[in-house]
Amino acid sequence: MGSIGEPSVLIPMLSGDSASQDVAGLIFNGLVKYDTDLRVVGDLAKSWDISPDGLVITFHLRKGVKWTDGVEFTADDVMFGYKTIISKNTPTAYSEDFKQVKKAEVVDKYTFRVTYAKPFAPALTSWGNLVVLPKHLLEGGDITKSPLGRNPVGMGPYRLRKWISGQELILDSNRDYFEGRPYIDHYVYRIIPDPATMFLELQAGGLDMMGLTPLQYVKQTNTAYFRRNFRKFRYPSFVYTYLGFNLKYPLFKDRRVRQAIAYAIDKQEIVDVVLFGLGSIATGPYVPHTWPYNPNVKRYPYNPEKAKRLLAGAGWRDTDGDGILDKDGRPFEFTILTNMGNTSRTNTATIIQWRLAKVGIKVHIRAIEWSTFINEYIDKRRFQAVILGWQIGPDPDQYDIWYSGKTKEKEFNFVSYSNPEVDALLEEGRRTFNIKERKKAYFKIQEILAEDLPYIFLYVPDATPIVSARFRGMRATPIGITYNLPKWYVPKPFQRPGMVP
Amino acid sequence: MLAYLVKRLLEMVPTLLGITLISFFIIHLAPGKPTDIYTAMNPKITPEARERLDKLYNLDKPITVQYWLWLEKVVKLDFGRSFSSDRRPVMEKIWDTHQPLLERRLFITFMINLLSMIIIFAVAIPIGITSAVRQNSLYDKVTTTTVFFGFAIPSFWLALLLMILFGVYLHWLPISGLKSMDYDSLSLLGKIWDRTDHLILPLFVSAFTGLAGASRYMRSSMLEVIRQDYITVARAKGLPEKTVIYRHAARNALLPIITLFGLSIPGLIGGSVIFENIFGIPGMGQLFYMSVMMRDYPTVMGILTIGALLTLVGNLMADIGYMMIDPRIRAK
Numbered sequence: 001m002g003s004i005g006e007p008s009v010l011i012p013m014l015s016g017d018s019a020s021q022d023v024a025g026l027i028f029n030g031l032v033k034y035d036t037d038l039r040v041v042g043d044l045a046k047s048w049d050i051s052p053d054g055l056v057i058t059f060h061l062r063k064g065v066k067w068t069d070g071v072e073f074t075a076d077d078v079m080f081g082y083k084t085i086i087s088k089n090t091p092t093a094y095s096e097d098f099k100q101v102k103k104a105e106v107v108d109k110y111t112f113r114v115t116y117a118k119p120f121a122p123a124l125t126s127w128g129n130l131v132v133l134p135k136h137l138l139e140g141g142d143i144t145k146s147p148l149g150r151n152p153v154g155m156g157p158y159r160l161r162k163w164i165s166g167q168e169l170i171l172d173s174n175r176d177y178f179e180g181r182p183y184i185d186h187y188v189y190r191i192i193p194d195p196a197t198m199f200l201e202l203q204a205g206g207l208d209m210m211g212l213t214p215l216q217y218v219k220q221t222n223t224a225y226f227r228r229n230f231r232k233f234r235y236p237s238f239v240y241t242y243l244g245f246n247l248k249y250p251l252f253k254d255r256r257v258r259q260a261i262a263y264a265i266d267k268q269e270i271v272d273v274v275l276f277g278l279g280s281i282a283t284g285p286y287v288p289h290t291w292p293y294n295p296n297v298k299r300y301p302y303n304p305e306k307a308k309r310l311l312a313g314a315g316w317r318d319t320d321g322d323g324i325l326d327k328d329g330r331p332f333e334f335t336i337l338t339n340m341g342n343t344s345r346t347n348t349a350t351i352i353q354w355r356l357a358k359v360g361i362k363v364h365i366r367a368i369e370w371s372t373f374i375n376e377y378i379d380k381r382r383f384q385a386v387i388l389g390w391q392i393g394p395d396p397d398q399y400d401i402w403y404s405g406k407t408k409e410k411e412f413n414f415v416s417y418s419n420p421e422v423d424a425l426l427e428e429g430r431r432t433f434n435i436k437e438r439k440k441a442y443f444k445i446q447e448i449l450a451e452d453l454p455y456i457f458l459y460v461p462d463a464t465p466i467v468s469a470r471f472r473g474m475r476a477t478p479i480g481i482t483y484n485l486p487k488w489y490v491p492k493p494f495q496r497p498g499m500v501p
Numbered sequence: 502m503l504a505y506l507v508k509r510l511l512e513m514v515p516t517l518l519g520i521t522l523i524s525f526f527i528i529h530l531a532p533g534k535p536t537d538i539y540t541a542m543n544p545k546i547t548p549e550a551r552e553r554l555d556k557l558y559n560l561d562k563p564i565t566v567q568y569w570l571w572l573e574k575v576v577k578l579d580f581g582r583s584f585s586s587d588r589r590p591v592m593e594k595i596w597d598t599h600q601p602l603l604e605r606r607l608f609i610t611f612m613i614n615l616l617s618m619i620i621i622f623a624v625a626i627p628i629g630i631t632s633a634v635r636q637n638s639l640y641d642k643v644t645t646t647t648v649f650f651g652f653a654i655p656s657f658w659l660a661l662l663l664m665i666l667f668g669v670y671l672h673w674l675p676i677s678g679l680k681s682m683d684y685d686s687l688s689l690l691g692k693i694w695d696r697t698d699h700l701i702l703p704l705f706v707s708a709f710t711g712l713a714g715a716s717r718y719m720r721s722s723m724l725e726v727i728r729q730d731y732i733t734v735a736r737a738k739g740l741p742e743k744t745v746i747y748r749h750a751a752r753n754a755l756l757p758i759i760t761l762f763g764l765s766i767p768g769l770i771g772g773s774v775i776f777e778n779i780f781g782i783p784g785m786g787q788l789f790y791m792s793v794m795m796r797d798y799p800t801v802m803g804i805l806t807i808g809a810l811l812t813l814v815g816n817l818m819a820d821i822g823y824m825m826i827d828p829r830i831r832a833k
Contacts, residue, residue, distance in 0.1 A: 091588075
């Protein structure tokens with residue numbers, strides 16, 4: 001397996017990078033996890049009860065699960081993890097969900113109970129692998145200085161054997177894993193900072209798995225050699241790219257203008273050109289094939305004539321014949337900002353610029369270095385329109401992005417969207433655990449957003465990993481292919497000699 | 502001599518201080534903060550959490566105070582703890598005493614640079630001498646073109662082409678890293694060979710792209726010497742041409758090359774950042790690149806300070822070497 005970045009620390013609550021989370025995910029378990037349909041299922045918790053008012057969750061833990069050093073896992077470990085994550089001295093980015101907890105208690109060795117002040121639907125899934133820590137190894141010390149960050153003790157399918165800085169992490173299978181011993185004995189996570197080198201390593205046989213770029217997926221791996229020796233997968237990633245409007249900016253206050261721009265953009269064209277077809281058009285802030293996704297919202301098929309009619313209805317006409325629409329003597333022009341270095345976004349901006357020119361809107365594009373972009377432009381609201389993407393979690397709660405109160409500096413409703421109906425539905429969605437009711441709320445939100453268009457949802461790129469054909473047992477699902485890594489196997493004739501420990 | 506040495510050593514202190522001061526302010530001028538990796542565009546972060554993180558890293562204090570806090574520690578040879586989420590001491594990242602010598606970042610970078618410098622000088626000096634002797638011959642033109650080709654070619658591009666040829670098509674050499682996955686199961690001889698063949702491509706690339714400077718210096722310095730009267734005298738005495746060139750001319754022409762040795766250290770350290778990333782070599786250059794991207798100030802500063810120190814020491818050594826070889830300078 002190849003990675004550009006190196007994990008920084010293998011204690012899940014302390015890390016902020018995906019490399020750390022990839023590796024820590026194989027070593028640590030949570031109380032709950034997602035199954036392939038994004039429903040919550042038990043992991044270390046065998047089952048759980050939610051009180052009728054939704055305020056109390058009681059987890060019943062598996063018995064007899066052991067940390068890899070032989071000590072038994074109990075509810076005390078969860079309590080310890082919870083106390084650590086809300087502690088002022090822990091530099092973690094994930095404490096917010098846990099601050100909603102009013103009371104946490106260890107009922108007995110295998111029962112853990114939390115009480116919330118208000119019903120909070122994302123609460124259940126927050127009890128993943130962030131808060132399960134080996135109390136017997138960490139108690140009393142400073143977690144940031146603990147040797148466990150580089151030499152973790154977990155109970156997951158793999159355990160870390162060796163970490164060679166800047167080169168690789170070698171993991172051995174945990175033979176006592178409670179869901180059964182993984183079929184693949186050794187997992188090597190190689191750190192190769194240069195993407196071109198990584199692709200060469202894949203060709204030379206130094207890697208069995210990596211993520212491909214669209215170009216690599218469509219062209220460079222389209223050879224007899226790759227077809228014989230590798231298998232490619234594709235499934236929607238949990239990311240969408242959008243064109244967001246600053247709704248405080250006079251130009252975009254009129255909903256008809258936003259809808260006109262949506263009609264003037266050909267989303268399928270962007271998917272075909274920018275992503276080489278490896279993606280799907282987005283219709284709202286959720287990803288297709290997941291339960292909160294509503295496929296039946298208003299869509300905006302490419303229709304420049306309709307766009308022009310809508311713009312004319314809003315008072316925008318080309319009166320001076322220069323090809324650019326104007327109103328009260330002011331031409332219709334605006335600037336799209338995006339971050340530097342993300343070519344899919346700049347390419348998308350260029351296509352939008354060209355399409356909007358056809359209906360008489362002049363667009364400028366500016367790409368700005370990421371930190372400057374966030375600190376100077378997004379946070380200070382100094383933008384007219386932006387192309388950005390959101391990575392979304394498996395839980396559909398998007399309170400922070402759409403709630404009308406979340407518009408202060410550094411908050412995430414930076415387009416200043418405000419719709420009381422959406423506010424109420426967002427509240428409703430996070431206050432019930434009933435998946436049917438949540439679905440109803442989120443479906444309605446998507447319908448309203450598709451009508452209001454604070455963003456024009458552009459596309460959802462596909463994740464495109466490639467895996468050596470030696471491996472069997474993988475399947476592309478909404479949560480990726482590695483969810484069942486412990487169940488992958490290599491048929492005998494293709495096995496490589498085992499490494500001597 | 503001794504007085505001169507003491508003077509030079511004392512001069513190094515304010516120079517080093519100046520370098521750290523400028524570096525410290527420049528890296529803090531870059532937009533963004535180490536905490537951005539957790540906080541930028543992450544809806545789970547509240548303003549309070551952000552402030553708390555900033556406080557933990559002392560980022561809420563004025564930059565002059567931050568520099569002073571940093572300096573206080575460095576005087577005690579402590580570069581502090583990294584701001585990246587592993588929070589390891591910077592010194593341990595650069596020079597990890599838990600690891601064998603061969604796995605320590607500073608050692609890896611230092612060794613590769615030393616080897617590549619030896620190769621550069623071993624190849625460039627003969628090239629310079631011979632092409633000066635045969636000035637404007639076909640040989641001179643071919644070598645000049647070749648070294649400039651190496652100078653002009655982007656090293657990352659050359660590296661990738663060589664990887665494709667030797668790694669993917671021919672399967673002769675490994676593509677990246679410092680050792681193979683089955684390294685632990687190899688015999689001693691196998692281990693030595695395994696490490697050597699991982700170094701061939703990186704060393705070739707870094708030496709080939711660095712040849713131009715040294716060989717051109719050598720050539721022009723040699724040309725100058727050959728025209729001197731004492732060379733004519735040596736020839737007039739009837740000495741064989743070989744003795745004239747190698748004993749009388751080359752020795753004198755080597756003097757300016759020693760200065761070049763001191764000057765090339767910063768360039769080599771800078772080059773490490775590029776080829777360590779391409780070849781996936783876990784040295785200081787790779788760490789530097791990752792730290793800059795994460796705005797991990799203590800690590801960046803630690804590496805810059807060590808780099809500056811190495812450069813200053815290299816210059817000092819070049820000057821001392823110069824003095825020992827050239828009596829004219831010693832007399833001053």
